[in-house]
Amino acid sequence: MDVPPVVTADMVNSADPGVPGQAPYTRGIFKDGYRGRLWTFRQYSGFGTAEGTNERYRFLLEKGSTGLSVALDLPTQCGYDPDDPMSAGEVGKVGVSLSNLAEAEILFDGIDLGSISTSITINGSAAIVYAMYVAVADKTGVPRAALTGTIQNDILKEYCARGTWIFPVRPSMRLIADTILYSNEHTPRFNPISIAGAHVRDAGVDEVEELGYTLANGLAYVDELVARGADPNRFARRLSFFFYVHMNFFEEIAKFRAGRRLWARLLKERYGVTDPKALMFRFGVVCGGSSLTAAQPYNNIARVAIENMAAVFGGAQSVFTCAHDEAYQIPTEFSAETALRTQQILAYESGIDKTVDPLGGSYYVEWLTEKMEQKAEQVIGELEQYGGVEKCIEDGYLQARIAASARERKVRTDNGDRVVVGENAFRSNGDGENEFGEVFRFDPAASGKVIEKLERVRQTRDNAEADRCLSALEKAASGNSKNLLPYLVECCHAYATVGEMVGRLKNQWGEFREPVRL
Amino acid sequence: MTFDGSNRAVLAKAVTSAARAGVEQILAQDLSPEHEARRIGFTGPPGSGKSTLIASWAEHRLKSDRSVAVLAIDPSSPISQGAILGDRIRMGSMDTREKFFIRSVASTRLHDGLCHNALGILSVFDRWGFDDAVLETVGVGQTECNIRFITGTVVLVLPPNSGDVIQAMKAGIMEIADIHVVNKCDLPGSRTLARELNSVLAMRSGASTWSPKVIEVSSTAGSGLGELDAAIDEHYLWYRENSDRKTILRKRIEYQLAETVSHQFESLLRDTDLDRFQSLGAAYTELLSGLKQPDG
Amino acid sequence: MPLQGKRILVGKPGLDGHDAGAKIIALTLRDAGAEVIYTGLRKTPDYIARVAVDEDVDAVGLSVLSGSHKELVGLTREKLDEFGAGDIPIFLGGTIPKQDYQELESRGVAAIFTAEMPLDQVVATIERILR
Numbered sequence: 001m002d003v004p005p006v007v008t009a010d011m012v013n014s015a016d017p018g019v020p021g022q023a024p025y026t027r028g029i030f031k032d033g034y035r036g037r038l039w040t041f042r043q044y045s046g047f048g049t050a051e052g053t054n055e056r057y058r059f060l061l062e063k064g065s066t067g068l069s070v071a072l073d074l075p076t077q078c079g080y081d082p083d084d085p086m087s088a089g090e091v092g093k094v095g096v097s098l099s100n101l102a103e104a105e106i107l108f109d110g111i112d113l114g115s116i117s118t119s120i121t122i123n124g125s126a127a128i129v130y131a132m133y134v135a136v137a138d139k140t141g142v143p144r145a146a147l148t149g150t151i152q153n154d155i156l157k158e159y160c161a162r163g164t165w166i167f168p169v170r171p172s173m174r175l176i177a178d179t180i181l182y183s184n185e186h187t188p189r190f191n192p193i194s195i196a197g198a199h200v201r202d203a204g205v206d207e208v209e210e211l212g213y214t215l216a217n218g219l220a221y222v223d224e225l226v227a228r229g230a231d232p233n234r235f236a237r238r239l240s241f242f243f244y245v246h247m248n249f250f251e252e253i254a255k256f257r258a259g260r261r262l263w264a265r266l267l268k269e270r271y272g273v274t275d276p277k278a279l280m281f282r283f284g285v286v287c288g289g290s291s292l293t294a295a296q297p298y299n300n301i302a303r304v305a306i307e308n309m310a311a312v313f314g315g316a317q318s319v320f321t322c323a324h325d326e327a328y329q330i331p332t333e334f335s336a337e338t339a340l341r342t343q344q345i346l347a348y349e350s351g352i353d354k355t356v357d358p359l360g361g362s363y364y365v366e367w368l369t370e371k372m373e374q375k376a377e378q379v380i381g382e383l384e385q386y387g388g389v390e391k392c393i394e395d396g397y398l399q400a401r402i403a404a405s406a407r408e409r410k411v412r413t414d415n416g417d418r419v420v421v422g423e424n425a426f427r428s429n430g431d432g433e434n435e436f437g438e439v440f441r442f443d444p445a446a447s448g449k450v451i452e453k454l455e456r457v458r459q460t461r462d463n464a465e466a467d468r469c470l471s472a473l474e475k476a477a478s479g480n481s482k483n484l485l486p487y488l489v490e491c492c493h494a495y496a497t498v499g500e501m502v503g504r505l506k507n508q509w510g511e512f513r514e515p516v517r518l
Numbered sequence: 519m520t521f522d523g524s525n526r527a528v529l530a531k532a533v534t535s536a537a538r539a540g541v542e543q544i545l546a547q548d549l550s551p552e553h554e555a556r557r558i559g560f561t562g563p564p565g566s567g568k569s570t571l572i573a574s575w576a577e578h579r580l581k582s583d584r585s586v587a588v589l590a591i592d593p594s595s596p597i598s599q600g601a602i603l604g605d606r607i608r609m610g611s612m613d614t615r616e617k618f619f620i621r622s623v624a625s626t627r628l629h630d631g632l633c634h635n636a637l638g639i640l641s642v643f644d645r646w647g648f649d650d651a652v653l654e655t656v657g658v659g660q661t662e663c664n665i666r667f668i669t670g671t672v673v674l675v676l677p678p679n680s681g682d683v684i685q686a687m688k689a690g691i692m693e694i695a696d697i698h699v700v701n702k703c704d705l706p707g708s709r710t711l712a713r714e715l716n717s718v719l720a721m722r723s724g725a726s727t728w729s730p731k732v733i734e735v736s737s738t739a740g741s742g743l744g745e746l747d748a749a750i751d752e753h754y755l756w757y758r759e760n761s762d763r764k765t766i767l768r769k770r771i772e773y774q775l776a777e778t779v780s781h782q783f784e785s786l787l788r789d790t791d792l793d794r795f796q797s798l799g800a801a802y803t804e805l806l807s808g809l810k811q812p813d814g
Numbered sequence: 815m816p817l818q819g820k821r822i823l824v825g826k827p828g829l830d831g832h833d834a835g836a837k838i839i840a841l842t843l844r845d846a847g848a849e850v851i852y853t854g855l856r857k858t859p860d861y862i863a864r865v866a867v868d869e870d871v872d873a874v875g876l877s878v879l880s881g882s883h884k885e886l887v888g889l890t891r892e893k894l895d896e897f898g899a900g901d902i903p904i905f906l907g908g909t910i911p912k913q914d915y916q917e918l919e920s921r922g923v924a925a926i927f928t929a930e931m932p933l934d935q936v937v938a939t940i941e942r943i944l945r
Contacts, residue, residue: 074829074880078856086858089885090829163831163855203834295930327929329911330881395565403837410838414932423930516607516854518841527898530870538819598815600844603851606865614864622869624849 001208001251001371007363017257017366020356022276024264026257026369028315029280033356034347039311040318041343042067042119042284043336048092048446050106057111059333063340067117067149069320070107071095072129077164079125079506081499082450091447095121098129099450100497102457104136114142118149119194119284119318124166126153127179128501131488134187138493150191150240150284153179156217159393159512160402161199166502169390171477171509175484177224182485184235193221194284196242202289204406207248207255208372212379213398214241215263219380220389222271232271236278240317243283245307246291250368252307253359256283256314258372285311288322296422300324305342312352313359319343396515403518454497461495469494474504520647521585523616529646533621536638544635544778549770550763551644555587555651556754559665561631561691562675563683564657567701567737569608571675572652574737576609576618578747584649585617589640591633593656594624601625605654619648627784631655631662634781637774640668666694667769670761671753673697673746678707681714692718696730696753699746703734728756782809815847816941821871825853825862827890830880835907835929839875839936846937859886863893866902872944873924875905883910884917891922903943 004011018024021031030036043065057068072095075087081099082091091097098104113136122129130151137147155172158165165172176193183192197214205213218239225235241259245252263281267273287307292300301324311319321339323331331339346352359365383392392398412418419425473487491501521529535543560568569590576586590605601624609620623633632655633639643651653669655662665672674695676683684692692698698715700708715732722730731749735742786808795801824840826833833855840852851869853862866874874894878886887906894902903924910918910926918926925939 074831078829080829086829086856088889089882090880093881094830158831161832161834163833164829165831203832204838290929293930294928328909403834403841406834407838407841410933414934420930424932513610514607514854516604516852518602518604518837518844518852526864527867527870530868534870595844598845598847599818600815600847601849602840602844603849603869606851606869607854614861614868619868622849622851 001206001248001368001375003250003364003368007367009363012363012366013370014366017357017360017369020360023268023279025260025280027357027360029260029282031356033315034312034353035356038347038353039316040067040117040284041065041340041347042069042318042320043340048096048443049449050096050098050103052443052446053096054107054109054111057107060336060340061111061116063337064344065340067119067318068111070118070120070122072120072122073097074164075099076129076498077122077124079128079166079498079502081497082447082454084499091450092443097446097450098132099454099499100457100495101132101135101139101492102453102495103450104132105139108136108140112142113137113140114146116148120149120151123152123155123158123162124164124172125498125502126151126155127175127485128488128492128498130179130183130192131485132492134489135492138489144186145188147187148189150194151179152196152242153193154196154217154242156220156389156393157196157199157213159514160213160398161203165512165514167505167509168512169393171505172512173220173224173390174480175505176221177228177230178483178485180221180225180235180238181228181230182483184238188238191238191240191282193238194240194242195221198242198244198286198289200402201244201246203402204290204409205402206405206409207246207251208375209379209402209405210243211255211259211262211372211376213383214243215259215266215376216380216383216389218263219266219270222267226271232267232273233275233278236267236273237275237280239282241281241283243285244289244291245285245287245311245314246289247303247307249306249310250365251372252310253313254365254368254372256311256316257357257365257369258376259283260315261369262373262376282317284318284320285314285316286320286322287311288326292322292324292327293420293423294327296428297324297327299422300327301338301342304339305346308342308346309352312346313357315357394515396517399515400517457495457497466491466494466496466500470496470500470504473501474507477505477508519645521587521617521619526619529619529642530621532642532646533639536635536642537621537623537633539635539638541778541782544638544774547638547641547774549637549641549774550767551641553647554644555640555648556671556750557640557651557653557669558671558673558750559653559655559669560673560675561655561662561665561695562657562699562701563677563680566657566675566677566680568654568657568675569605570610570737571699571701571735572654573609574740574743575746575750576650576652578743579650580615580617583617585647586619586650586652587643587646587648588618588620588652588654589633589636589643590620590622590654591625591631591636591656592622594626599624599626619643625656627781628777630664631657632664632668632777635777637668637770637777662691663694664773667773670757671696671750673699673750675699675701676711676715677702678705678711681711684711684714684718693722696728697746697749698730698732699742700732700734702736702738703742704736704739708734727760728753779809816937817843817944818847820848820873820940820944821851821869822848822873822875822940823851823853823862823866823869823871824875824877825857825865825890826855826877827857827859827862827886828878828880828882829856830878830882830908831855832879833877835879836875836877838933839877839907839927842933842937843875843940846941859889859893862890863897863899866894867897867899871902873903873905873940875907878906878908878910881909883908884914884921887918887923888921905940905943 020028197210201210260281264279323335469491476482603622907927
């Protein structure tokens with residue numbers, strides 16, 4: 001964003017940004033900021049088999065992680081069983097394979113789901129994985145009401161940037177509303193959606209578009225729920241958001257302050273929301289992503305530390321710091337630990353948590369916050385002008401817009417307008433030949449083990465019962481009157497697989513057809 | 519050679535050769551082969567869903583054991599001449615079926631919605647024994663009338679809510695289309711459009727004994743495809759009975775010559791250093807004499 | 815234009831949904847004069863090879879960010895060979911660890927592009943190989 005060399009008092013419209021903990025929450029949603037409670041350190045991990053991942057979770061909890069973050073492999077995310085031909089080469093690669101309840105039981109073995117919060121990055125098949133989480137809690141005797149955590153469950157941005165869509169837009173929106181309504185009822189402390197700008201940002205759009213697209217998607221979900229007759233004063237309390245933090249330090253801070261203010265205002269203006277908790281814009285962030293480089297990877301530790309500060313000045317509720325080697329490999333234990341230590345140094349050594357919104361009232365930060373709010377609202381208006389988010393996606397308009405931004409960023413990096421230390425500036429001799437220390441080795445047998453376990457489940461489960469549950473699910477999906485979650489939970493209990501459940505839903509709904517438009 | 523699904527690579531090379539043909543190769547082409555595929559042209563504005571419609575219709579066709587080849591033309595960038603060829607992808611999972619073949623090409627410099635040597639590519643499809651040959655135009659609008667001369671049946675595809683498009687097309691492509699498809703007819707606006715079309719077509723002066731059809735189709739819901747299929751067959755029968763082979767061939771030759779000359783001329787123009795000439799007249803004479811050499 | 819008249823397929827094999835890189839490359843190749851067929855997401859190696867053959871492309875570019883590049887490149891190469899298109903070079907982009915380069919090159923990958931590589935260099939490399 002273009003900014004003036006100096007900002008003075010007269011350039012800021014509302015010199016007083018108000019008080020933390022009061023709507024519209026420019027300065028934060030809690031009156032005591034991080035003094036009451038630090039942000040959650042949430043390290044994303046998961047790979048290969050449930051056994052291996054369970055071991056890593058226990059390791060992270062032991063080291064002081066306060067929440068789990070589950071990464072699932074692509075077959076699970078796209079709704080294919082590990083032995084499906086579409087899964088070839090992908091099982092256990094970018095996360096853990098979780099095809100049925102038996103795997104979930106292994107994954108969370110020895111971990112008390114009632115006392116930790118679990119964030120699961122899952123979208124296309126989110127309703128199913130959430131149902132599995134509920135089922136595993138049932139199995140281990142944890143009351144559903146005690147479950148805390150978040151499922152991403154944000155399909156709209158999948159169509160735009162991350163690509164793990166399964167069904168067409170319409171039934172996907174229905175499934176998301178089903179999940180949110182069911183979760184509000186049965187797992188009231190659980191966040192059934194985390195509306196994410198992170199992935200479009202990482203794909204290449206700037207802070208303004210990231211915020212604009214994300215809030216536009218948020219409003220689309222609110223519209224869907226309101227159309228279902230739900231009360232925004234209630235369900236909006238459990239909507240949460242998810243962003244990337246890249247290196248534009250002050251813009252990032254302003255993005256979050258503006259996001260809080262704009263979201264509260266939009267909910268109030270458009271839906272008459274009055275409940276102070278429902279007006280709260282709560283969000284988690286990732287520091288790193290595509291702002292990290294493969295060249296001179298240790299530079300990334302400094303980047304992540306700066307981004308972590310921006311997230312905390314912005315008032316994030318949870319932060320995930322990327323490991324410095326993530327630009328080119330699955331993090332090793334060493335790099336993952338360094339990333340967690342970065343957060344701890346910031347939280348416990350720097351004193352950043354001592355006062356709420358320490359930058360509040362800075363002419364520059366307040367000016368930037370106002371600009372960010374205006375511009376993001378303008379982006380929302382553009383999408384609405386086109387015919388709304390759903391149409392933008394079905395036509396491929398939004399995707400084409402993101403691709404154009406991505407390319408622009410790349411061109412600006414190539415020509416040096418955007419400086420990336422160690423990559424397009426300040427290179428050292430022999431940068432091409434970096435030695436990367438310890439390298440994580442993927443277990444080549446993981447896929448075979450997973451498939452073997454799946455076959456065992458198919459042999460030992462009550463197949464008639466699984467089939468009965470799946471048929472009931474399909475029947476419920478053929479109409480619009482039923483919430484599908486109870487059916488999915490039942491399918492999970494019967495050890496039906498993700499692929500089987502998705503298959504039944506595809507029978508009724510078909511698949512999304514990507515509008516390839518460049 | 520006959521297309522049997524296993525010799526796709528050979529066919530693919532033959533098509534490429536036609537698509538890149540120079541003057542001599544073009545002039546040696548047989549424009550009236552022994553077997554001729556039924557040639558069906560699909561045209562219509564961008565976003566009307568031509569590719570998806572072709573895919574759904576072709577699926578119908580394959581079921582009755584016919585083989586179908588598609589020449590799908592996408593626009594070239596006027597600056598780089600490069601192109602993103604996206605029609606094939608819009609045809610979805612259809613596009614690698616055994617008796618189905620698609621070739622995507624860029625329009626390059628042509629502005630009639632067709633591509634260099636489209637006739638030559640279609641005759642490759644003839645030689646390979648395809649039952650149906652589909653030509654999908656760029657879809658820029660009413661100027662794409664050359665499709666009339668190189669295909670037998672012209673299908674104009676319109677999206678709902680394109681009443682203003684009709685007004686713009688009245689004097690162009692609508693005059694030559696044999697079948698008008700109101701596509702995506704599950705969306706609002708299609709009924710009105712169909713009515714409007716019928717009334718515009720009713721006023722079309724009837725030199726021809728073919729009365730143009732209006733068909734509502736939804737490729738996604740799969741409705742109207744049977745009707746479209748029947749209309750295409752019906753038109754083919756009519757066309758076979760009522761058109762004069764000589765006139766058709768003559769039109770093709772005219773089109774091919776005009777296209778070849780203009781293609782040659784453009785590349786001559788591009789490669790000629792115009793600064794050498796004192797006057798426009800001198801440049802003109804030089805360019806014309808260049809045209810006389812078949813290899814430019 | 816350096817790639818005038820060249821036909822290049824840009825494909826996303828496997829389940830990886832990160833398509834920003836593939837789209838940037840598709841647009842860049844178009845602006846370098848190439849005719850580009852971009853497959854969209856989630857295509858099997860079999861599909862990609864069939865399209866490459868039907869379209870008689872000069873090169874196939876694959877983008878993989880899920881760590882499954884070795885499997886997916888290998889399968890695509892096999893299919894291309896099977897369909898009689900063993901001469902089509904494969905380019906690869908994505909998150910490809912250095913230690914995999916040698917193996918990939920031995921499986922017939924003509925060039926590997928990283929996210930940091932300037933686009934001019936990508937175009938120049940492809941031009942050199944297709945010359």
